[in-house]
Amino acid sequence: MIDRRLAEDVLYAFSVEPKHDRQTLENYLRRYPELAEELIDLSHELRLVAELGESEVPADAPVTATAEAAERRPERLFNDIKGATFAALASSLNIPRSILVAFRDRLVVPASIPVRFLNRLSNALGAPVDAVRSYLEQPPAAAAALSFKADQKPTVPDQVTFSELVRNTPLTESQETELRQDLSGDERN
Amino acid sequence: MAEPLRKKKLEDGSIYQRPPNVEAALDVLLLLPIDEFVQRCAITSRGDPEYVPSECLLHVLRGVARLTNGDHFEALFGFLRQRILKALPPVERFAPGDRRASESAAAADIRDAVLAQFDEMLCRDRLDYEEHLDFFEVRFDMAIAKARSTARRKVKRDADRDAPLYLNDEPNEHTREVEAAFVRLQSDPVYEFEESDYRKRLLAAIDLLPNDQRRVIELQLQDIPIDSCDPDTVTMVKVLGCVEKTVRNRRDRAHATLRKLLSPKGESR
Numbered sequence: 395m396i397d398r399r400l401a402e403d404v405l406y407a408f409s410v411e412p413k414h415d416r417q418t419l420e421n422y423l424r425r426y427p428e429l430a431e432e433l434i435d436l437s438h439e440l441r442l443v444a445e446l447g448e449s450e451v452p453a454d455a456p457v458t459a460t461a462e463a464a465e466r467r468p469e470r471l472f473n474d475i476k477g478a479t480f481a482a483l484a485s486s487l488n489i490p491r492s493i494l495v496a497f498r499d500r501l502v503v504p505a506s507i508p509v510r511f512l513n514r515l516s517n518a519l520g521a522p523v524d525a526v527r528s529y530l531e532q533p534p535a536a537a538a539a540l541s542f543k544a545d546q547k548p549t550v551p552d553q554v555t556f557s558e559l560v561r562n563t564p565l566t567e568s569q570e571t572e573l574r575q576d577l578s579g580d581e582r583n
Numbered sequence: 584m585a586e587p588l589r590k591k592k593l594e595d596g597s598i599y600q601r602p603p604n605v606e607a608a609l610d611v612l613l614l615l616p617i618d619e620f621v622q623r624c625a626i627t628s629r630g631d632p633e634y635v636p637s638e639c640l641l642h643v644l645r646g647v648a649r650l651t652n653g654d655h656f657e658a659l660f661g662f663l664r665q666r667i668l669k670a671l672p673p674v675e676r677f678a679p680g681d682r683r684a685s686e687s688a689a690a691a692d693i694r695d696a697v698l699a700q701f702d703e704m705l706c707r708d709r710l711d712y713e714e715h716l717d718f719f720e721v722r723f724d725m726a727i728a729k730a731r732s733t734a735r736r737k738v739k740r741d742a743d744r745d746a747p748l749y750l751n752d753e754p755n756e757h758t759r760e761v762e763a764a765f766v767r768l769q770s771d772p773v774y775e776f777e778e779s780d781y782r783k784r785l786l787a788a789i790d791l792l793p794n795d796q797r798r799v800i801e802l803q804l805q806d807i808p809i810d811s812c813d814p815d816t817v818t819m820v821k822v823l824g825c826v827e828k829t830v831r832n833r834r835d836r837a838h839a840t841l842r843k844l845l846s847p848k849g850e851s852r
Contacts, residue, residue, distance in 0.1 A: 406718040407593055409729035416805045420817045430822040431798065432732070438789070438801040439672075439728040439735075445786055446672035451627075451665050482703040486710050517709055520648070520656055 396428045404429055405436055414440045471521060471529040472498040486518050488572045493563055496554070500534045506555035511576040585609040585642060590717035599717055605638045612639050617647075621655050624662040627669075637666040637723035645716060648709045660705075667701060668694060670727040677787035679844045686791075689738065696734035697727070781845075788844040789837075796837035798823060799830055809834075 396404075404426050411418050414437060422433050475483055475498075484494040496502055497515065507530065516523040534553055554562075560573045585606065590599045601609070612620060612635060620643060626634045644659040671694060675686035707713040718726040789800050802819045810820045810827045819830045 402715065403593060405729050405732070406715055406726060409725045410599075410718050410722040416807065419805050420807070423817050423822050427822065430824075431794075432736075434798045434801050434822070435736070435794075436729060436732045437805065438797060439732040440725060441801070441804070442672040442674060442786060442790065443670070443724055443728045446674065446677065446783055448669045449671050449673040451668045477699070479699045479702050482706050486706040518706055520660055520705070520709075522657075 396426065401426075401429055401432070405432060408433060408436060409440065414444075471519065471525065475519075483518055487514055488569055490563055490565065490569065493559060496559055497530065500530055500532060501553055502530065502559055503553045503555045504530045506557065508556060508576040508579055510579040511556070511573075514576070585613060586646075588717040588720060589712060590714040599721055601638060601720055602722070605636055605720070608636055608639050609642060612643070617655055621658050621662075624659060627665070637663070637670070638720045640666060641716065641719050641723065645705075645708055648705065664698060664701075666723070667698060667727060670724045671697065671731055672728075674787050674790050677783045678791065679784075679788065682791060682844075686787075692738040693731060693734045696738050697730045700730050700734060784845060785841065788841050791844065792837050792840060795823075796833045796840070799833045800837050800841075803834065 404422070408414075408418070408422050419433065419437055423430055426433065480494065481491060484491045487494065504527070512523060512526060516526045519526060557577060560570075560577065565573065585601070588599045588601065591597065592599060600606075612623075615623070620635070623633050624635045624640050628634060640659065640663055644656070644663055647654075647656050647659060671690070675683055675690045678686040704713045704716050708716050718729070789797060792800065799819060802822070807822075808816065808818050809830050811818050820827055823830060
């Protein structure tokens with residue numbers, strides 16, 4: 395089995411070749427027979443790009459950039475961050491997903507959040523620090539899906555401080571080191 | 584001069600280079616005040632002399648993203664997403680009439696998956712260095728084709744996509760028209776306007792084929808033989824790992840389907 399990272403390298407390398415003719419395809423098929431299907435699929439995609447031209451994107455098309463959404467409407471900061479993107483964001487911050495969920499749902503006392511962590515979050519979200527801060531300062535969110543399913547109005551959970559959250563979440567060694575650094579840079583906790 | 588890329592080539596370990604036109608454009612663009620650069624990124628027409636190539640837009644965005652005080656990041660990020668959306672081929676526009684709605688739905692899913700992939704790469708690039716983004720600084724649109732190809736494998740298309748489209752076809756009934764169109768698609772890059780529209784519809788129809796049939800067609804368009812006595816020749820039988828008869832059946836079924844999809848009756852416009 396070819397390693398996935400190498401497979402990605404091969405497919406990207408094929409995509410940026412100056413020509414996508416028979417010779418180029420044959421070279422790749424000879425060298426990477428395990429990737430034959432993916433290379434042929436990609437060859438078809440490259441043909442579509444070369445022949446069908448561009449999609450029309452109206453100038454005022456809603457650009458679902460997280461950053462833009464954050465700038466205009468802080469309450470939407472996490473709207474486009476779901477699934478794999480959510481997991482990638484958590485791993486780029488080196489925190490468990492459960493901690494990111496707590497931030498998304500505003501379950502952390504805003505004043506207890508270390509500045510270093512706030513900066514890291516703002517960088518990873520691609521949103522200004524002020525936008526992140528104003529998002530986190532809004533009231534905690536009850537999960538939207540629950541409000542449709544529950545018999546009674548869902549209650550909004552209590553907020554916890556940043557250090558409580560870190561203390562009560564199982565962490566890997568490197569996550570713990572990272573979060574301790576966030577905490578030590580700030581005296582408020 | 585722009586900071587060199589870092590991604591090494593698989594075959595010889597040398598570093599990828601941006602094409603000379605991208606480097607030349609960067610040499611000029613990197614001297615501009617950032618406000619002016621951002622303004623120029625709003626230009627969408629490639630023919631405009633002030634148009635910023637997507638490769639250059641991405642290069643500057645990666646730099647801005649790493650700054651702690653990344654002013655202009657939001658604007659550049661928005662423009663980049665527009666470029667990504669634009670680079671995706673408008674397959675649904677050329678799909679046969681009765682397949683256009685389902686294709687639009689599939690296209691929307693693929694679009695979201697491509698944007699999500701790109702977000703992940705940018706996230707990683709801000710914190711470390713995501714070498715795969717280097718490919719987008721070499722040939723942006725083609726690297727997007729790779730991202731689309733990956734997204735497409737992940738996104739579940741219509742349930743009926745993997746089923747044969749027309750069960751009643753006799754496999755060997757492919758007509759001269761489709762055959763002739765193939766020959767033109769393979770050999771003739773110059774065509775009249777009307778021809779070009781037919782060609783696009785043919786490609787969109789190929790895109791609708793089930794995976795195993797589409798692969799045979801792509802290899803046929805690349806002029807790769809079905810089989811050969813020469814053990815060194817790349818053949819469909821070898822790369823697809825099936826016997827000659829299976830390859831021929833797939834090809835014939837694909838041609839029959841394409842003929843239906845492209846016939847005026849098959850298209851309820």
